[in-house]
Amino acid sequence: MFSYRHAFHAGNHADVLKHMVLIAILRHMTQKDTGFTVIDTHAGAGLYRLDGDYADTSGESADGIVKLFSALAPARTSDAAIKDVAPIIQDYMEAIAAFNPDGRLKIYPGSPFIVQSELRQEARDKLKLFETHPTDSKALAANIAQLQAGRQVAAARQDGFEGLKAFLPPPSRRALVLIDPSYEIKTDYQKVATCIQDSLKRFATGTYAVWYPVIPRPEAHDLPKRLKTLSNQAGKPWIHATLAIGQDEERNVSGDEEKRGHGLTASGMFVINPPHSLKPALAAALPQLLQVLGRGRGKSQALESGG
Template sequence: MLAYRHAFHAGNHADVLKHLVLTRVLRYMGEKDKPYTLVDTHAGAGGYSVEGRYAQKNAEYATGIARLYDSSDLPEPLADYVSLVRAFNPDGQLRQYPGSPAIANMLLRPTDRLRAYELHPTDHRILASYLEGRPSTQVSDRDGFAAIKGELPSPTRRAALLMDPPYELKTDYVKVLSALREALERAPDTVVMVWYPQLQRLESTQLATRLKASADALAKKGWLHVRLTVAQADERGFGMQGSGMFVANPPFTLHDELAECLPLLVERLGHYDGASYVLEQKVV
């Protein structure tokens, strides 16, 4: 697990979907005056150079954020997300990509609490330096899954939880499901966001169904599931076809905002004629 570096994948199609959802959730949470807490269990380094050797190895950003970065015809929710990426690049050129802690840093208010967890020692040091001085913030090198017990319920009573492990180990699928259950048992109205890769692996294909079943039993405000398929698996069935986001207790605005954006994302980010999306929700 500690070998994983998100810098190789920064700004790809999965980041676009994940950070679009994150942006919309945080915008919604910020509409109320009362502070809230964001817990990021796998925070990464905070920001990534798309000109560096890691990102350039496969240049995944070129078929992700780069296809949206200079567009002037984006739906408002997507344009808002892209504007945050542009703000992370003050000279206007796409050189850096903001990870989830950087997006949070741009959207959270001084009274909102940020709890960021990252195990990789190099990424943890970079993240701690980046967030140094931000009020109401703690950066930890402890296991983010295990930390949920101490984070929820939050002192602010309002909370959002983001989980996006690398899934290099099959146990991450089990840990995500257990963490969702624990979070909702401790604080049933927490907005829980789970990112997952779309792979031809049993654990991946079953995860959304299992998350729905847990949210059906525990989430006070239902759930939303979105999946963006952009590529085909290779002839051996390997390769990431796309990714999904599962949100327990989603903002009531999220479904319609994503419905406005997804057709364009299929068009711009799809690598083959079968590119598609799924958007479904259960309202309680």
């Protein structure tokens, strides 16, 4: 039950997509003066070393954040792979760069640290974190303590699917919920759908961002369909974005490896009640991400919306 560690996957292409979307939503939310609450149901350790043993073992950041920075960091110069980088890609890269002031990619911030960096003290924005993994929850608490954020950030070793319920609706009536379990246990797919159904009943106007892996498993294939149905039934708008970097032709990844997350080639983000700015922003960014991160057969990007 507790074998998954995100440290092995930090900064991979799935993190690039997830955190780019996360930052885009947060930047939109901070345009209003009213405070908001962010709830991260599966927070992980919160902060990861790209030069540590875990990241070195998997090497997944090489096909994600490292590749992105190598191609786009010299933006607006003759060395840049793309001259006019999409704004939400720029925002994402600047956010990651802020954790690496010496210009070398050593630290990758997980969702908790990315979110906290966007919160406003004056608006009293809040962050609620949940993590059940015994080692990661301990690391999360230690990492969060370094922020000295006081009551702005709270972390609990608790099942996020259940812990979320106590915070909906939030006092400010503004919230972003990030749901990204490991899906190591296939029942997570059902739990995500059930969580969204329950959350929309508790707080219909909240923004819900769900990350999921695109893998050859029926549950993974059905999840976005179920989320569309739930959104449509609730009369809520939605956006569904996927990014597949393609199969590395120099390495054959077994089905078991892909199901465990090793060799993952594609993932998706499903956002309910997205900001109106998100669709055009993704329409500009996804082709550029594919251009930079795509590596072989099967690479693709897709964007659809409804409601």
